[in-house]
Amino acid sequence: MIDRRSLLKTGGAAAFGALALTAVACGTDPASAATGLAAPMPYPDPATTAVPNPPFPTNLTPEEQAHLQTFDELDFDVFSHADWSRLGESHARNIRVHWPDGHYTDGIDRHIADLSALFVWAPDTRIDVHPIRIAMNELTAATGVMRGTFTRPMPNGKGGFIQPTGKKYAINMATTGIWNSQRVMDEEFLFWDNQTFYQQIGLA
Template sequence: MIDRRSLIRNSSAAGFGALALAAVAGGTDLAYAAPSTAEHHGQQAGFPTGLSHVERKHLEIFDELDFDVFSHAKWDRLGESHARNIRVHWPDGHYTDGIDKHIADLAALFVWAPDTRIVQHKFRLANGQLTAVTGEMLGTFTKPMPDGKGGWIQPTGKSYVLPMATVGIWNKRNTMDEEYLFWDNQTFFAQIGLG
């Protein structure tokens, strides 16, 4: 039996892939691939079959998180999907603790790209207290970006379409205790003209 939490913690993207492959190879119908089309604006064809009530609830909460809460910067609602003491692992390898820090980090994305949004979930998987969801994050670099040194990087006007994935570890209160975010920062910066 695979210790999924340990696998995800210790191997990042490999853990996500192993989790997805385990669900598919295990003969379960927990994985779902939506058709690849233009922006869905949150419209999905359905959920995987064979989900428990709790697994389906987690995916429903996650859809609401991405398509409404995140995409419309409704930070006062982030507690519907995230525990107060959530640990969030970012693509560059650092992590943060606590929902307030996570809100500040998410809000910072909207400073320089106020049209940031997630438009579809191409692949969704749920197994017990774990979810893995892929999607596309879009936005346009139209406002000055803080450079982290007290200055600003002027907007390039370039848009980005970034494939991303999130692995969540949920608790019995149906909020995530841990969240792992994956996307390619090099591609991201190249698309907005900074790479």
């Protein structure tokens, strides 16, 4: 088993991701990509160009395959339909979630509250594509496109509301998960560009 926290802290995760990107572009697995036999092909911007969900990488262990399948179900069905009663299928009760702005939260109940807040002002929020899906032991990484429309008042955190702009958003995002032996995530890292997010919904 790999030392997952050492991998993340020493930059191994970045190398892991770079190999995976090469593998996806070349149609190979990360191990084959490491040989450098083929140059990666340019990939379109998934937020502006429709891309299909690729097949799972080859040579996955049963556990790695299960992690990716669970993560697909999480985004495509549980998140996109705001079915929070099912979040425990992918998230541990005491999960730590790291957000793009650098703060983190602990516990599934807090995470449900944070996710639910997205649907207050954009009830059509959804993720229906994972252009890149990779797994290695208890680590998974997936990119996605989160979409929605700012159609309802947004709470401003001060007791008031920001009126809807009617603008749509489509932002590229990435999630890294650390899974435990019960096949749920103990820790989740969320990445997207908040500046682009706010620009698209008319708040920046």
